[in-house]
Amino acid sequence: HPMLPRVVQVMQCIYSTVNPERPPPFTVDIWWNSLSLSYQVEESGCEPSIVILNLREGEPDQPAMNTHFMINLNTMRVHDKFLDHRFPVPQEILSVLGELREY
Numbered sequence: 001h002p003m004l005p006r007v008v009q010v011m012q013c014i015y016s017t018v019n020p021e022r023p024p025p026f027t028v029d030i031w032w033n034s035l036s037l038s039y040q041v042e043e044s045g046c047e048p049s050i051v052i053l054n055l056r057e058g059e060p061d062q063p064a065m066n067t068h069f070m071i072n073l074n075t076m077r078v079h080d081k082f083l084d085h086r087f088p089v090p091q092e093i094l095s096v097l098g099e100l101r102e103y
Contacts, residue, residue: 003099003100003103004028006096006099006100007028007035007053007100008027008028009093009096010053010071010093010096010097010100011024011025011028011033011035011055012024012025013090013092013093014055014069014071014078014090014093017087017090018069018080032057032058033055033056033057033058034056034057034058034065035053035054035055035056036053036054036056038051038052038054049074050072050074051072051073051074051100051101052070052071052072052073053070053071053073053097053100054067054069054070054071055067055068055069055070055071056068066081066082067081068080068081068082069081071089071097073097073098073100073101074101076088076089076094076097077089
């Protein structure tokens with residue numbers, strides 16, 4: 001997918017911001033690190049009212065994925081769902097997230 005390099009850049013930046021000592025995931029796959037981009041469009045409009053990028057992680061020995069980070073591309077805020085902590089998107093990926101939102 002043409003947006004994959006941008007999504008990997010976002011994922012690596014978020015993981016590095018939260019835990020600088022731990023290496024970020026190298027790429028997206030179908031088991032350990034996955035993502036989804038979702039949006040909601042109001043009935044009266046054609047533009048999305050909200051766009052969310054979810055970064056999900058697989059669980060060892062279980063066929064399950066949990067959302068670790070939820071990035072709101074409208075407010076440019078990140079929700080670490082594991083720690084229930086919210087913080088602004090790091091400055092270095094603001095433009096990349098803007099591209100994803102427009103896509």
